[in-house]
Amino acid sequence: MLARESGPKRMRSESKKIERYLRDLPAACLDLGSIDAIEILDMTPGSYNLNYHVRVNHKEYIFRINIEPQSGLSRQIEYEFRILKFLQNHRIAPRAYHFDDSQQIFDFAILVEEYLEGPYLTLENDDVSKAVDLMVRLHSLEPKGMTFVVWQDPLPDTLGLARNNLIHYESKKSPQKKIIHLAHKLLTKSEAAVTKHRHLFHADSLNHTDVGCDNFINTSEGLKLIDWEKPRVDDCSYDIGCFLSEPVQKWCSRKVLNSEDRINFVLDYAHVSGKNSDLIIEKVNIREPLITLHWILWGATKLCDLRNGTTSSNLLKAHSEKIERFERIADPKNIEKILDVHFFN
Numbered sequence: 001m002l003a004r005e006s007g008p009k010r011m012r013s014e015s016k017k018i019e020r021y022l023r024d025l026p027a028a029c030l031d032l033g034s035i036d037a038i039e040i041l042d043m044t045p046g047s048y049n050l051n052y053h054v055r056v057n058h059k060e061y062i063f064r065i066n067i068e069p070q071s072g073l074s075r076q077i078e079y080e081f082r083i084l085k086f087l088q089n090h091r092i093a094p095r096a097y098h099f100d101d102s103q104q105i106f107d108f109a110i111l112v113e114e115y116l117e118g119p120y121l122t123l124e125n126d127d128v129s130k131a132v133d134l135m136v137r138l139h140s141l142e143p144k145g146m147t148f149v150v151w152q153d154p155l156p157d158t159l160g161l162a163r164n165n166l167i168h169y170e171s172k173k174s175p176q177k178k179i180i181h182l183a184h185k186l187l188t189k190s191e192a193a194v195t196k197h198r199h200l201f202h203a204d205s206l207n208h209t210d211v212g213c214d215n216f217i218n219t220s221e222g223l224k225l226i227d228w229e230k231p232r233v234d235d236c237s238y239d240i241g242c243f244l245s246e247p248v249q250k251w252c253s254r255k256v257l258n259s260e261d262r263i264n265f266v267l268d269y270a271h272v273s274g275k276n277s278d279l280i281i282e283k284v285n286i287r288e289p290l291i292t293l294h295w296i297l298w299g300a301t302k303l304c305d306l307r308n309g310t311t312s313s314n315l316l317k318a319h320s321e322k323i324e325r326f327e328r329i330a331d332p333k334n335i336e337k338i339l340d341v342h343f344f345n
Helices: 007-024 076-086 125-139 154-170 177-200 237-244 246-252 259-273 277-308 316-321 323-329 332-341
Strands: 038-045 049-056 059-066 096-100 109-114 205-207 216-219 222-225 232-234
Touching: 007 038, 007 049, 007 059, 076 096, 076 109, 125 205, 125 216, 125 222, 125 237, 125 259, 154 177, 154 237, 154 277, 177 277, 177 332, 205 237, 237 246, 237 259, 237 277, 246 277, 246 323, 246 332, 259 277, 277 316, 277 323, 277 332, 316 323
Parallel strands: none
Antiparallel strands: 038 049, 049 059, 059 109, 096 109, 205 232, 216 222
16 A cells, blocks of 8 residues: 555555556547556655556556545545536546546545646746636536536635635644634634625536646647646636645745736736626636635645645655745735735625
């Protein structure tokens, strides 16, 4: 089992298991005529999974072992697989080849998808423009023929998400009292705005919901999004607010968009999508604080788990290496900044 091994030994053990598994697959599952040579090139741990970069014959894939379900869905891998199939002809996401949630060979569900070659997105002007175009194309898709998760009442649902995040954080062994105090204060200030403005938000767009820069890959075929673990039908303001959230930007780098860049992003999105820019700005200003709080509490919870020794043993190394990133987004000053710059009315 993964939990009983560590380091290079675990890598060798899992590599052999992956190779055996792939050889037993029908070649057509990988869009191949036969399975001849298999090479395990690398392993990159994510926040919830282990991603093995493999080459089978001449094609490259990601073989993902899903340690924890980020979405909370009992059949997350199947859901993600079907999302990728839905997106297959839209030049937005990697191609999906195979999923297996039987846990008969591996202790966790697995997904095999296309390996995308290219650098992550940056917050430079050209890259940001590409992100605008990609999000507009995603949000313009008709979510038909697929049973998506849907947030029917997007703004109250966002408030509920942040509240649940706070309850979960408070249940930890050693949460920061300052974070708890500030989070309660922000939630209280948000309640009136949620009641007053909920009518502006509509579940009419497919959202990725985790649009940090390291989930965008600049491929030779254009910008694409990876990690489709928790997409849903929602208001477009969720993805926009997530992309503009400073903690989300800080997760990937120390650079954040300034106020002018933020406005230009929304204006560009409105121009390309044909939507009203003033309405988008209003909705993002209302919703972004709650999206940001969700991310801050996520990072703070991961830090608690590390300090309390409750991080999954399979993800411990990956999370330990990201302590500085967790600390950047979980800084209480991030909540104080929201309270200083946002108007709740």
